[in-house]
Amino acid sequence: MSSSSTSMTIEEIDRLFYCTECKVVFLFSSDAIDHETASGHPRMQEMAFEE
Numbered sequence: 001m002s003s004s005s006t007s008m009t010i011e012e013i014d015r016l017f018y019c020t021e022c023k024v025v026f027l028f029s030s031d032a033i034d035h036e037t038a039s040g041h042p043r044m045q046e047m048a049f050e051e
């Protein structure tokens with residue numbers, strides 16, 4: 001058996017990032033940080049998936 005299908009690394013998403021200024025949701029913290037830096041919106045909210 002060959003299991004060489006690990007070429008694509010999928011980042012596990014356990015939380016969302018939500019900008020309360022422009023109501024945009026980001027999946028990745030890097031995207032949220034980019035938006036925060038680019039727009040200057042400081043109200044970034046983290047929403048963790050909890051059970």
Ligand SMILES: [Zn+2]
Nearest residue numbers: 019021022041
């Ligand atoms: Zn924003």
